[in-house]
Amino acid sequence: MPQDRPDVTVIGAGVNGLTTAVALAEAGVRVAIHAAEMPGQTTSVAAGAVWGPHMVGADTRVSPWAAQTLGVLTGLAAAGHAFVHVTAGIAASRAPDSDPPEFAAEAPDLSPCPAADVPAGYKTAWRLTVPLVSMPPYLDYLRERYQGAGGAPIRQAAYATVTEAVAAAGSPVVVNCTGCGARNFVPDPGLHPVRGQAVVVTNPGLTDFFVGVGSDEGDLTYAFPHGDRIVLGGTEQPGNWSREPDAQTAELILSRCAAAMPALDRADVIEHRVGLRPVRSQVRLEAEQEQDGPVVVHNYGHGGAGVTLSWGCATEAAALAIAALG
Secondary structure (H helix, E strand, O other): OOOOOOOEEEEOOOHHHHHHHHHHHHOOOOEEEEEOOOHHHOHHHHOOOEOOOOOOOOOOOHHHHHHHHHHHHHHHHHOOOOOEEEEEEEEEEOOOOOOOOHHHOOOOOOEEOOHHHOOOOOOEEEEEEEEEEOHHHHHHHHHHHHHHOOOOOOEEOOOOOHHHHHHHHOOOEEEEOOHHHHHHHOOOOOOEEEEEEEEEEEOOOOOOEEEEEOOOOOOEEEEEEEOOEEEEEOOOEEOOOOOOOOHHHHHHHHHHHHHHOHHHOOOOEEEEEEEEEEEOOOOEEEEEEOOOOOEEEEEEOOOOOHHHHHHHHHHHHHHHHHHHHO
16 A cells, blocks of 8 residues: 555553554545554553543543444453453452442443452452453554554654654654654644653463452552563552653552562562553543644543453544545
8 A cells, every 4th residue: 555645643552542543544544653662662561551531520421432442452351362351350449339430330230249359459450351451562562553454664753843744754644652742743732741650570370350449539449460560550640741660650550569469478570661641531532623724533532441441442433534535
């Protein structure tokens, strides 16, 4: 497929940029991706990536977007893709008689745990089964799927503003999937980062995932098993732009996880990851006509639900881009 002049240029190569580019390329659109960071260096790599809306603004569109993504991820798991598996687990709260944690509320099979199954340090818990995604290989899969559908090789390029990106892209439609970068890129002062840190350790044999929340802001503990590795977290630090791992935070993550799951007490650390959740009052997914220029489709502000909303938002963003092409 000739790519000298793409119909659509996607800005950003995180999970939402890649998924949107896949949707466009598989619809037969000539598409290119320009990104400041290649997929493996984006903050999407650090996502816990358990399915379930989290830290995303109130919006009637969220549930349908999440449901569409659930169907895609479940289908990928059924097809044997090792980077996603439908996994049983526990969502717990330190508060007695609380509602289920936000991410678990829409799980199809949510049910209360008996008292004997509530992890130490928690008062109430629920069992659920949802897709769990290993992000590094999943991003590789999306990139390969995009290029397999005729997408142009990703061009590494950083743009300070939408105007600069539009000029460099040279296409009639640009899709903005810049995540936290949208705060300055658009600019959008209503968007702010919420920092998340995770520690990847050897898996002592756990197969179920765990998510625990407390009443204090940032009291978040999780363990997501992926074969011989398990991703432990986490943090919720509003306004913190640092993508460097913090040693004290890592120790806190390890101690909290070991308290809830004693089998993790002697797990060996493999690597540290840090990501930034792009949080705003609502996901921004809309088309905007630049003055005397191309149409810009915005697809950002997914909070802690980037993976959960990715296929639903990508489908809608692709439809807006195709409509703008006429």
